[in-house]
Amino acid sequence: MERVIANLPLLLSGFHTTLQLAAGALVLALLLGTLVALLRVSPFRVLRVAGAAYVEFLRNTPLLVHMFFWVFGLPFLGITLPEFVGALLGLAFYTSAFVAEAVRAGILSVSRGQIEAARSLGLSYAQTMRWVVLPQAFAITVPPLGNLAIALTKNTSVASAVLVAELMYQAEVVNARTFATYETFGVTGALYLALTLPLGWLVSRLERRLTRYRSA
Amino acid sequence: MQLDRLFGYRYWKAFLEPEIWVFLLTGLQATLTIAVAAIALSLVFGTLLALARLGRLPLLHYPAVLYIEVIRALPVLFLIFFFFFGGARGFSVAGVRVSWTDPIVAAIVALTAYTSAVNAEIVRAGILSIEKGQLEAARALGLPYIQMMRLVVLPQALRRMVPPLVSQFITLVKDTSLAYVIGTHELLNKAKILYSGFETGPIQALFVAALIYLTINYSLSRFSRRFEVRPGEELRAEIAAEAGTVAPVPAKG
Numbered sequence: 001m002e003r004v005i006a007n008l009p010l011l012l013s014g015f016h017t018t019l020q021l022a023a024g025a026l027v028l029a030l031l032l033g034t035l036v037a038l039l040r041v042s043p044f045r046v047l048r049v050a051g052a053a054y055v056e057f058l059r060n061t062p063l064l065v066h067m068f069f070w071v072f073g074l075p076f077l078g079i080t081l082p083e084f085v086g087a088l089l090g091l092a093f094y095t096s097a098f099v100a101e102a103v104r105a106g107i108l109s110v111s112r113g114q115i116e117a118a119r120s121l122g123l124s125y126a127q128t129m130r131w132v133v134l135p136q137a138f139a140i141t142v143p144p145l146g147n148l149a150i151a152l153t154k155n156t157s158v159a160s161a162v163l164v165a166e167l168m169y170q171a172e173v174v175n176a177r178t179f180a181t182y183e184t185f186g187v188t189g190a191l192y193l194a195l196t197l198p199l200g201w202l203v204s205r206l207e208r209r210l211t212r213y214r215s216a
Numbered sequence: 217m218q219l220d221r222l223f224g225y226r227y228w229k230a231f232l233e234p235e236i237w238v239f240l241l242t243g244l245q246a247t248l249t250i251a252v253a254a255i256a257l258s259l260v261f262g263t264l265l266a267l268a269r270l271g272r273l274p275l276l277h278y279p280a281v282l283y284i285e286v287i288r289a290l291p292v293l294f295l296i297f298f299f300f301f302g303g304a305r306g307f308s309v310a311g312v313r314v315s316w317t318d319p320i321v322a323a324i325v326a327l328t329a330y331t332s333a334v335n336a337e338i339v340r341a342g343i344l345s346i347e348k349g350q351l352e353a354a355r356a357l358g359l360p361y362i363q364m365m366r367l368v369v370l371p372q373a374l375r376r377m378v379p380p381l382v383s384q385f386i387t388l389v390k391d392t393s394l395a396y397v398i399g400t401h402e403l404l405n406k407a408k409i410l411y412s413g414f415e416t417g418p419i420q421a422l423f424v425a426a427l428i429y430l431t432i433n434y435s436l437s438r439f440s441r442r443f444e445v446r447p448g449e450e451l452r453a454e455i456a457a458e459a460g461t462v463a464p465v466p467a468k469g
Contacts, residue, residue, distance in 0.1 A: 059454070060386065060433035061426040062393035064404060072411075073419040078218045098455055144455045150289075151459035157291035161397050168293055181301045189290055189298075196289040200461060 003178040004187055014170030015191050021088055021156045021166055022195075026149055028092035033099025038129065040104045051100070058097035063158050066090040071162040087159035095152050102144040106137030146203035153195050167191060227417035231424065236415065243406030244428060250320060250392045250402065254327035255385055261328065262335025267365070269340055280336070287333035288460040292391045295326040300398040323395035331388055334460050338380045342373035375443065382440035383457035386433045393429070403428060 039051030058066070070086035081089070110133045118128040160169035171188040175181055221227060230236050268280035287295070300322040306315035316322060346369050354364040393404040407425035411418040 056434065057426075057430060060390075060430045060437070062390040062404065062429055064393045064396065065422055065426050065429070068404075068408070069419065069422050073422055076218075076418050077221055098458055102455060144452065147455050147459040147461050150461065151455075154289075154291040154460070157293040158394065160293065161394075168291065168297070171294075172297065175297075175301060181298075181305055185294070185298045185302070189294060192291060192294060193286065193289055197285075200289060203461070 001183050004180050004183040007174040010170050010174055014167035017166040018156050022153045024088050025091040026152055029095035029099050032096035034103050036100035037103035041107050055097045055100050058094055063094045063155055064161055066094050067162045083162055083164050087162050087164045098148050102141050106141035107133055109140050110136050143207040150196055150199045227420050230415040240406050243403040247392045247402040250323050251389050253324045254331055257328040258331035258335050261332035263339050265336035266339035284333045284336050292330050293394050295330050296394055299326040319398040319400045323400055334384055338377050342377040343369055345376055346373055378443045379440045380453040382436055383453040386436050387457045389432055
C-alpha cells in the first residue's frame, strides 16, 4: 500500500486528465448531438436520412474503433492530432449519436399544436426551434443526458488504449511499477466511483422530480 | 491532406483476397466467443443477483445491492484490466484458489461481472413491473415462492425485459473490442494487425471492422423491435445500457 501511496500523485494527474477529457467531450457531444437531432426532425428527407445514418453507424460500432480512427487513421491522410484531441473527438462523436436520439425524443414530445402556433405567429423554423421547441425539449431530455454523462465519464477510460495519460493509463503504469495490483485498482476504482456514484444519485433524483407531475 | 488515399485501390485491394477475410473472421470468432459466453453467464448470474436483491434475507440482499451498485458504476475497461492482472495473481473464491492467464478468459470474466450487475437491475425492474394482484392471486392459490416466480412472474416479466436486455447485449458486443488492450486476438486486433502490416490502409481496415460490428448490432436491434416496444422505450433502454443504469419500467396502462 505504501508504494501505491508513493505513486498517488501519478494517479491524481491521470484523474485530472480524465476530468478534462470528460468535460471537453461532453460539451462537444451536446453540441454535435443537438445539431444531428435537428437534422433528424428537419422537413427535408435527405437531411433526415443523413441524420439517421449518422446515428445508426456511430451507436452500433465500438468506441475504440472511433478512437483508433482519429488517432491512428487520420495521420494516414496527412493529419496528425495530439492523442488527447483524437481521443476527445472519438468520445464526443460516439456520444453525440446517443445525445441526438435523446434530444430528438424530447423534440418529438413537444406537441404539434405549439409548433403550428409559433409558425402562425410568424416565427421562422429556426426561431420556432430556438424559442419554443428546444427549451421544452431539454426538460424532458435532462435525465437521459445525465445518464449519458455517466456513460461518457466511464468511457474516458478507453482513451488509455490510444496512449492518453488519463487515470486508467496511469493505473497500468503504477501497477507495472509496484506489482500491487489489488491496492492500485482499489485506489483507481475509488476515484472512478467518486465521479460516477454521485452523478448517478443526482440523475435518479432528477428523474424522480421531473416525472413526478407527469403521467407516463 | 491526402484524401486520395481514402479511395486508392492499393489500400483496398487486400479485401479481394479470401485469406484476408479468413483472417478477419477468425477474429470475429473470438469476438463472438467472448460475447456469447458473457451473455449466457450474465443472464444466469444477473437473475440470481436480482432474486437476491428482491429477497428479504439480509445476508443475500445487502451483498447483492453492494455488488450491483459498485460494479455497474465502474468502467468496463477497468474491470478487464483488473481481471487480467488479478487473474494472473489468482483470486480465492470460498477458500478455493482460482487463477488464469488466458486473456480470453479474463475478458469473459470481466464482461460477465459487469453485465451481470446491469442485467440484475433489468430483471429486477421486469419483476417489479408485474401487478401486485397477480402475486396475491398466486399466493392465494397456495403457490410457494419459487413456483410463483417460475410459473407466474418470470414468464410475463421476461417479455418486458427483452428490449433492455438486447440493448445491453449490443453494448456487450461493442465492449468485446476492449479486450484488444489485454492482447486478445478479436476482430479489432485483427484489423489493427492488417493495417500495421501495410496490407490495407488503417482507415480501410477500421471501416471494414466497423461494418462487421454494425451488421451484428443492427440485426440485434431489429430483433428487439419485434417485441412491441412502445415509442421512446427502446431509446431509454439504449441510453441506460450505455450508462450501465436501468430505465424505469413504465407502469402498465
